[in-house]
Amino acid sequence: MTDSVAQGHAFALDYLRDRSERSVVPSSSAVADLDQLKGELPEQGRDPSEVLALLGGVGSPATMVTNGPRYFGFVTGGALPVAMGAGALASAWDQNAALPIMSPVASAIDTTTIKWMVELLGLAPTATGTFCGGASEANLISMISARDAVLARVGWDAPSQGLAGSPAITVITSVETHASMKKAISLAGLGRDRCVLVDSDAQGAMDAAAGLAAIAAASGPTIVALQAGNVNTGQSDPFEVLIPAAKKTGAWVHVDGAFGLWANAAPTRTQLVRGVDGADSWAVDAHKWLNVTYDSAVALCANGDDLARSMRADAAYLPSDSGERVPMNLGLQMSQKARAIEVWAVISTLGRDGIADLIERSCGLAKRFADRLAAGGAEVLHDVVLNQVLVSFGSNEMTDQVIEAVQAEGTCWAGGTTWPAHQLTARRAMRLSVSGWETTEGDIDASADAILLCWNAVRETTS
Numbered sequence: 001m002t003d004s005v006a007q008g009h010a011f012a013l014d015y016l017r018d019r020s021e022r023s024v025v026p027s028s029s030a031v032a033d034l035d036q037l038k039g040e041l042p043e044q045g046r047d048p049s050e051v052l053a054l055l056g057g058v059g060s061p062a063t064m065v066t067n068g069p070r071y072f073g074f075v076t077g078g079a080l081p082v083a084m085g086a087g088a089l090a091s092a093w094d095q096n097a098a099l100p101i102m103s104p105v106a107s108a109i110d111t112t113t114i115k116w117m118v119e120l121l122g123l124a125p126t127a128t129g130t131f132c133g134g135a136s137e138a139n140l141i142s143m144i145s146a147r148d149a150v151l152a153r154v155g156w157d158a159p160s161q162g163l164a165g166s167p168a169i170t171v172i173t174s175v176e177t178h179a180s181m182k183k184a185i186s187l188a189g190l191g192r193d194r195c196v197l198v199d200s201d202a203q204g205a206m207d208a209a210a211g212l213a214a215i216a217a218a219s220g221p222t223i224v225a226l227q228a229g230n231v232n233t234g235q236s237d238p239f240e241v242l243i244p245a246a247k248k249t250g251a252w253v254h255v256d257g258a259f260g261l262w263a264n265a266a267p268t269r270t271q272l273v274r275g276v277d278g279a280d281s282w283a284v285d286a287h288k289w290l291n292v293t294y295d296s297a298v299a300l301c302a303n304g305d306d307l308a309r310s311m312r313a314d315a316a317y318l319p320s321d322s323g324e325r326v327p328m329n330l331g332l333q334m335s336q337k338a339r340a341i342e343v344w345a346v347i348s349t350l351g352r353d354g355i356a357d358l359i360e361r362s363c364g365l366a367k368r369f370a371d372r373l374a375a376g377g378a379e380v381l382h383d384v385v386l387n388q389v390l391v392s393f394g395s396n397e398m399t400d401q402v403i404e405a406v407q408a409e410g411t412c413w414a415g416g417t418t419w420p421a422h423q424l425t426a427r428r429a430m431r432l433s434v435s436g437w438e439t440t441e442g443d444i445d446a447s448a449d450a451i452l453l454c455w456n457a458v459r460e461t462t463s
């Protein structure tokens with residue numbers, strides 16, 4: 001048994017040693033070799049050492065090096081060494097974090113880590129919540145809890161009666177809301193096309209005056225879904241203005257802060273999210289900017305009873321209420337990986353200062369990236385306030401060709417987007433997100449140089 005574990009760890013160590021030397025993108029031959037993993041369902045088993053050798057020999061070379069310093073696609077953190085180490089131990093423990101009785105260690109770490117997250121993120125001290133698979137799931141947990149809470153306020157018991165015949169709920173959100181929020185709104189039965197969509201400003205934040213007007217116009221049960229960290233620009237909605245106004249009307253306010261809520265853990269960025277602590281619920285990822293392995297996020301609620309109203313599950317075989325925090329009664333999952341272990345290890349290792357430094361450093365590197373590309377003639381399309389950068393290389397066609405060339409070249413990886421997506425004047429842009437702990441100024445400079453060289457090469461072939 002331990003042979004396989006040792007072999008898996010040896011392949012993992014080899015992988016981590018080699019990955020910085022490698023192109024961020026796997027070679028076409030490495031991708032073609034994946035045919036070796038795609039055979040028919042095996043009728044007979046084989047030696048585990050052969051299976052692991054296939055994963056190490058064929059799988060490792062076909063990875064995108066997202067766990068490295070020059071991957072700037074989507075919003076992708078790496079994995080801190082202590083997170084991977086703690087993850088290896090957690091995998092050996094294989095604890096189920098659903099119930100305290102199932103694992104004293106998972107329960108102690110989970111409860112402590114949720115408390116630390118609330119403090120680090122500067123949220124209401126009463127807040128509590130649950131680990132889950134990603135901000136998408138955290139948004140869903142929050143939307144279901146918000147729905148049931150605003151209906152309870154008008155005397156409708158949605159968990160037992162369902163939604164048929166219930167009072168209508170108004171959902172107010174921005175045209176710039178993230179795709180996962182729209183999905184959460186749909187899945188919670190609130191109808192994404194029934195939302196009141198409020199315009200955004202030029203930086204991608206909800207327009208404050210339009211938001212206030214929408215809140216004032218709403219009647220009956222209302223949910224206001226705001227965002228910390230626009231996925232394109234990193235900009236946040238004006239919480240300080242909107243949250244008190246929404247709360248005054250009795251609305252529920254949710255904040256999708258998948259990566260942007262971490263601004264509240266860094267002294268020079270807190271002004272971007274001022275007032276965010278006044279919300280009723282928050283979604284935040286750990287697998288993005290906190291640099292733990294997938295999958296890991298947290299759904300938090302100012303009042304844990306609001307989560308429990310919607311998420312609680314009872315059965316004769318389950319322990320009765322002992323007053324302890326019960327993760328399975330605060331989220332969608334019963335059985336669950338003890339995701340808190342890696343987060344606990346990262347927070348214990350970095351401390352509040354180290355986490356602030358991780359956030360500040362990423363933001364500083366994003367600005368450096370933008371400045372280097374602008375100095376090379378590219379156009380930065382927004383104020384770089386956090387870790388996200390959008391750049392244009394002229395026409396939409398040219399920008400797309402540069403993105404394609406960069407993805408093939410392999411020094412770094414960047415994706416594309418359309419900005420601002422909902423406007424006729426939208427332009428194609430290269431989208432860069434600096435979220436990994438390992439990225440240095442040297443990585444930014446080498447990547448900016450490679451991008452500018454790709455632009456030159458495209459210009460030469462098209463002129």
Ligand SMILES: Cc1ncc(COP(=O)(O)O)c(C=O)c1O
Binds near residue numbers: 074135136258
């Ligand atoms: C603002 C925002 N919300 C939600 C998500 C979804 O997060 P996850 O991929 O962890 O489900 C993302 C992902 O980039 C995001 O940027």
